[in-house]
Amino acid sequence: MPLIFSIAVFIAALILIVWKPCGLREAYPALAGAALLFAFRLLAPADAAYIWSFVWDATFSLIGIMLFTSLLDQNGFFRWAALHIVRRFHRRQVRLLVGLSLLAACITVFFNNDGTILIMTPIALEVTALLKLPRKAKIAFLFSVGLMADTASAPLMMSNLTNILTADFFGISFGDYAKVMLIPGMTAIVATVGMTALVFGRTIRREENREEAPHSFPAPGSAIGDKRLFAVSWIMIGVMMAGYLVSGRLHLPVMAVALVGAALQWAASAALGKANFRQTVRRAPWLIVVFALSMNLIVYSLYLHGAVGWFPDALGPVTAQGAAAGIFGSGVLFSLLAAAVNNLPAVLVSSLSIGQLGGGPSYLPFASLLGTAVGAKLTPIGSLATLLWLQLISRGGAPLTWKEYVKYGLTFTFPILFCALFALWLVCR
Structure with missing residues (x-):
């Protein structure tokens, strides 16, 4: 009975998260599901304490990074970069697609994937509207940005909430993480650019040099609210990168670097009269935090009551076949898990399963992260970034059906995933 009830709560929460009746935000059905499990004593306070010990660093890191990103965005930092790309390549739109994709990749790598979506x-909606692109070309630009938000989230620890969760679980420092994942992560970015240019190139080339396209765009400098704060932002990015590199040696949690960086950026903004405290706090990912904690509790209930006991049993034979078979086989298994249940709970199941195998081969946590980052793009529910992206493009007048999304997901995900896993095999062999 506990197993059946846990499964029912998980399925009901997932249906409500996808369906969004009356515009219901993802956090609320997840929170209600977790509350039900506590009410029926299928979870205990000790379980919540265990999950919190697993996610606290990642949670505060996400808040710090999103606050920092929000402050940069308020000053026009990212729009400045986008306008440089648009002004240069708006009549060579395949290059424009690549440029915007690479900008999305940079934001993902150095900040995080949910911030990239926001x-x-x-x-991308503004650019495609200015270029007066038809729906197919508009979807190409929007999908390339949404795709890159997850496929580019592997190179550095702070690029994705799942990275921090996994690194904390296995005690992996920022530097050790980068040594293994930088090359596979960059490979995923290159593969994403190549695939988007290949798949969408013909559609986009039809729109080049049209008479109705505008001849000019706003100057990039016009996007900057305060040039002094803009200069400070570059310094702060460098300071935070240095902080991440030395955090392992100083035994500092990643969240310390993220929160201090956000606090210093806010102090600089406030000193120059550019910090809107209320707006900044409102833009922090409070509901994302609630969603992550609640879904982890729901999935932990499944784990406690035996619903995912098959997963370690599936991993064992795959990893016994050697490094190549283990990396590719486990990567696909992790991908399918993330696509089915969302990558946040999937990374919890993956970490606990690897722990059950006694840690398994050293590549398993990294194969898990590639699977739950890239493989999550197979379905609309695979990552929170994708759910946010679908909401935003629907509000922007370019909705995408599930059927359309899955077609794109199948086209892009496996080639990019296999390239990244191949790079991981080269690094780990």
């Missing part, structure tokens, strides 16, 4: 999706 920043780049409105920019």
Whole structure:
């Protein structure tokens, strides 16, 4: 009975998250599901304490990074970069697609994937509206940004909430993480650019040099609210990168660097009269935090009551076949898990399963992260970034059906995933 009830709560929460009746935000059905499990004593306070010990660093890191990103965005930092790309390549739109994709990749790598969605999706909507692109070409630009938000989230620890969760679980420092994942992560970015240019190139080339396209765009400098704060932002990015590199040696949690960086950026903004405290706090990912904690509790209930006991049993035979078979086989298994249940709970199941195998081969946590980052793009529910992206493009007048999304997901995900896993095999062999 506990197993059946846990499964029922998980399925009901997932249906409500996808369906969104009356515009219901993802956090609320997840929170209600977790509350039900506590009410029926299928979860205990000790379980919540365990999950919190697993996610606290990632949670505060996400808040710090999103606050920092929000402050940069308020000053026009990212729109400045986008306008440089648009002004240069608006009549060579395949290059424009690549440029915006690479900008999305940079934001993802150095900030995080959810921030990329919140920043780049409105920019892509604005660019495609200014270029007066038809729906197919508009979807190409929007999908390339949404795709890159997850496929580019592997190179550095702070690029994705799942990275921090996994690194904390296995005690991996920022530097050790980068040594293994930088090359596979960059490979995923290159593969994403190549695939988007290949698949969408013909559609986009039809729109080049049209008479109705505008001849000019706003100057990039016009996007900057305060040039002094803009200069400070570059310094702060460098300071935070240095902080991440030394955090392992100083035994500092990642969240310390993220929160201090956000606090210093806010102090600089306030000193120059550019910090809107209320707006900044409102833009922090409070509901994302609630969603992550609640879904982890729901999935932990499934784990406690035996619903995912098959997963370690599936991993064992795959990893016994050697490094190549283990990396590719486990990567696909992790991908399918993330696509089915969302990558946040999937990374919890993956970490606990690897722990059950006694840690398994050293590549398993990294194969898990590639699977739950890239493989999550197979379905609309695979990552929170994708759910946010679907909401934003629908509000922007370019809705995408599930059937359309899955077609694109199948086209892009496996080639990019296999390239990234191949790079991981080269690094780990």
